Amino acid sequence: MHKPAQTSEPIHPLLASRWSPRAFSSSPVASETLQALMEAARWAPSCFGAEPWRFVLCDKERNPAAWQKALDCLVPDNQTWAQQAAALILVCADTAFAHNGKSNTFHAYDTGAAAMCLVLEAENQGLRAHQMGGFDAEAARAAFAVPQNCACLSFIAVGKQAEAATLKDDDMRAREETPRQRQALVDNFFDGAWSVPVKVM
Structure with missing residues (x-):
C-alpha cells in the first residue's frame, strides 16, 4: 500500500512516499x-559535530533475544503490530558534550535528525520504518544497560511492509487505510513574525 503525501508543491518522492505503517511482513532484512x-x-548534522545519537539495533533474525527485549519495552498497542517487524531500534542520545562535559541542549534535536535520516534511507531501500514514543524508557534503560547520561527517546520498527488486511485489530486496520x-x-x-501565515501560492 502506498499513501503519497498530497503536497501543495512538488517535493522529493522519497519524502512524499514516506509514511509509518503498522502492517509489517515477518521477512528478515x-x-x-x-x-x-x-x-x-x-x-546527520549535529551541534559541534558531537554526534549525540546512540542506536541499539535489535535484529530479529540475528539476535532474537535482544529483539524480544526491545519488543517487551513497547506499550501493548505497539507490541501487537511491531512483533512482525524485522528489526527494532532503540534511539538514545548522550545529553552531554564529550569535548567539555557540558549539557548538550541540542541532543534530542540532533538525534531526531539522525533518526529521520535512518527512516528516509529505509524508504530508499524499499523498507518501511515506524517511529514510536509508546515505550517504557526505564525498562529500555535496564534491558540494554543504557548509561544515565543518555536519554532513551524512541524506538523505530523497520521491515518490509505487509497488506493492511494482516492487521487483526479493526481500528488499526482502518487507520492503516485512511489517507494521510x-x-x-x-x-x-x-x-x-509569529502567527503571520506564510503566503501560499
Missing part, C-alpha cells in the same frame, strides 16, 4: 541493508 540505515544516520493528512502550511509556518 539483510544485515548490509540495516547497516546502510545506520550509515545514513551517522551522517497534515495541517495546512498557514497553520504552522509563519512569515517573518
